[in-house]
Amino acid sequence: MKDVPKAVWLLAGGVFVNAVVSFTFVFVFVYLTGPRGLGTAEAGLVTGIGGVGLVAGNFTGGWFGDRHGHRRVLLAASAVGGAVLLCLPLVPTPLLYAVLPAAQYASGVVRAANAALVAVTVPEGARRQAFAVIRCASNGGFTIGPPLGALLATGLSYDWLFVGDGLGTLFFALWTARVVPARGAARSAAAPDGGRGRGLRRELRARPAVLVLLGAIVVIDIVYRQQYSTFPVFLADHGIGTRAFGLIVAINGGVILLLELPAALTLRNRPALGVIGTGLVLVGAGYGMLLLGVGIATTVAMMVLLSLGEILYKTTATAYMADEAPAHAVGGFQSLYAGVSVVGVVLGPPLGGALYATAPGLLWPLCALLGGAAGATVLYAGRRTRRPAARPAHETGSPAAAVAG
Incomplete structure (x- = not known):
């Protein structure tokens, strides 16, 4: 594991914390049919549209990073996604059709940008170990998160799930800004002809x-x-x-x-x-x-x-x-x-x-x-x-x- 850079280990720490508080993925359907009062069909539609946003974010996050820098895109998407999650409990129900996909889109961009950031930071020959470290951190956090989310939802309210997720996402942005150098792993190497080849x-x-x-x-x-x-x-x-x-x-x-x-x-x-x-x-x-x-x-x-x-x-x-x-x-x-x-x-x-x-x-x-x-x-x-x-x-x-x- 000595070939895995220190920045990846530190980034994995942020991934772990963010995964612990990523409650909304697990409880969003229950939230929509419970506190929001949507029927099963409508809740399924909203959740499905959110899933489309997640897929779209994954497909585009890396491309943005190639153009603007993977670290920069990761920070921007985490900040926007965290802010949207914090505001989501206050959003009128009809606007959930737009706000939830936006939050999921930002989450997808973060996932793709994070993978690209690891890829350009780690040399060939150590990438399997590096991605394994990130996945272990994510899975470890996700193992703890759902039971903790259930306690928050039943002990306080479902709104606190989004507050916790939003704060965790904002923390991930601040943590990444601190532990990943601003230079040296920002974007993929430019194409020889500026990308027009x-x-x-x-x-x-x-x-x-x-x-x-x-x-x-x-x-x-x-x-x-x-x-x-x-x-x-x-x-x-x-x-x-x-x-x-x-x-x-x-x-x-x-x-x-x-x-x-x-x-x-x-x-x-x-x-x-x-x-x-x-x-x-x-x-x-x-x-x-x-x-x-x-x-x-x-x-x-x-x-x-x-x-x-x-x-x-x-x-x-x-x-x-x-x-x-x-x-x-x-x-x-x-x-x-x-x-x-x-x-x-x-x-x-x-x-x-x-x-x-x-x-x-x-x-x-x-x-x-x-x-x-x-x-x-x-x-x-x-x-x-x-x-x-x-x-x-x-x-x-x-x-x-x-x-x-």
Whole structure:
């Protein structure tokens, strides 16, 4: 871990605090149907529009950073997002259709800009470890956050969830401004001709394995997100209640906290696409466990396999996109990955819900098949790509691809 810069460790501290107070993601639907008095359908519509804002923010945050500096964009989006969250309880209900997506958009920009900032700060060969550190901090905070949010909502009011989230987001902006140097990791290196050369399509055509990976991530994210939508409904239909579901989902955070960093260190010199493809196959295998029946053993095994798959593919794919990006478009490549990695938030519930409502027996076999197919496709692309695995940063001696902004 000595190759991970100090700035990344400090940034992870801010990510942890921000994740602890990110309550709104978990409780927004309950807030809309409870204190705000919206019907289920209208609350679903507002939440869905907010999800579109989140996806849009992920797709654009890195691009803004390439132009204006990743640190600068991260600070601006955190400040705006925190301010919007603080004001959200005071906003009239009709304006939630605009304000909630704005808050989610800012959150998406922060996520993409944060990934791009790490990518340009850390040299190739240490990025898997660096992204694993950030993910561990985020997952650790998110493990603590929901129970704390429940205490705030029931002990005080749901309005305090937004106040806490807003203050945490503003803290993240101040913390980032303090621990990340203003110069040296601000934006991706400029294109040789000022950015008017080869466009994104040409860059991607020159990297067919990246296109394969992005397509596979779209598929796997729709599959992966079923654990938060159709899976609890499936459990309830088989007599397993919400409390048990919460404990099963908690396994995910525990496995990630225990194994993500050791896995990143152990596999750091293995070909990225092989690690990613294996992870996607494990996600599919996790849903395949549900074909054996519904019980404690199968559901726990399902969640463990999903968690192991997530450990393998998410960190490695983020680092792979940074390694494959041209120097002038690190943020753009990170935005592409960040955007496709959350499309399941918008597409997963309606697609999975529609299939479960019409043919419930087909959902888990299809999830297993899609996960296996996505993984096999990435593994095949990896075999056809003869790019050598990145050497550790201390062996390459290459600096981060960043310039002042």
